[in-house]
Amino acid sequence: MRALLIIDVQHDFLPGGSLAVTDGDSIIPVINGLQKNYDLVIATQDWHPADHGSFASQHPDINVFDQFDLYGLEQVAWPDHCIQNTEGADLSPLLNTQLVEAIFRKGTSKEIDSYSAFFDNGKKKSTGLTGYLRERDITELHLCGLAADYCVYFSALDSLEAGFQTAIISKATKAIDKTIYMDKKEHFLQLGGKIL
Template sequence: MQALLVVDVQNDFCPGGALAVPNGDAVVPVINDLAAAFDHVVLTQDWHPAGHQSFASSHDGNEPYDTITVDYGEQILWPDHCVQGTPGAAFHPDLNVDAAELIIRKGFRPTIDSYSAFYENDGTTPTGLTGYLQTRGIDTLVVVGLAADFCVRWTAVDGRDEGFSVSVVEEATRGIDQDGSLDAAWGAMNDAGVQVISADAARAQADA
């Protein structure tokens, strides 16, 4: 059984948002079309408290996109984004959220960032998604959303590590591409056994 996993299609990651991914909103119609083809759809939502450790504003003397060391390793510092209850944290208004059977909120712990839909960035704190998917009998994931080089990458790779078959739809994701991060992401996903497929292939897979 398969599911469409839609990662962080939120206002702050779209043009005009606090951490906008170039052309991030272009994924919305593609994702809506795919969601109509899949029987099971799961959404993730970045959901930070104000003053989150990953925000540059929480660290005197640092600027957005600086890298610091925290107790779980390196942390890129971001502009304040997807703060709980703010318009920036809301899903893009054109995204079809009615198709979702589950919304996983991540990054809500003040001292741990969270890219992956499966684990916080410490690599050990689970979101509970694995158990949900397994109890539903879902073994195949088609991943879409934002951003390709961070939350999509880590979600796809962790999904493989958790034993799922994982594909990423190329037309349904966009990247930030910070210091070569996009090429590194595609390489990491390839090394993990993630398949990169077209939207047409994903629709055919959903219909199979």
């Protein structure tokens, strides 16, 4: 059984959003067209409290995109984005969600960021996604969405680690930084992942 995991197709990651991925909206029709090919379709939402620790606005001496230590973990300082119950956190209305059976929210604890759909960045708290997929007899997981170099990539690594055959659908993902993604993509392939 195969599942499609749609990562963070939310207003704040789309053109005009606070952490927009260049041409991020161009993948939405592709994702919509893919869904009918899967036994299960699920999605994620970044879902941050307004005072999330990853936000540069919470640290007066840190600039957006600086690297810093957040409670012992390396962290990128992001612009405020995907704040709970705001339009920026909403899934794009252009995304067809009729086949989406579940939405897993991440980044809900202000002390720790959560790129992966499976765990927070310190792997202290699980979203329950692994168990959900196993209960549905999923053996193969294909990932798409935003952004390829962060949330898609780290979700794909955790999917491999959980034992799923894992692939990233290149035509249905976009990266914040293509150079960073090229290095990460090589690492993912070396671990046994596939790029479709």
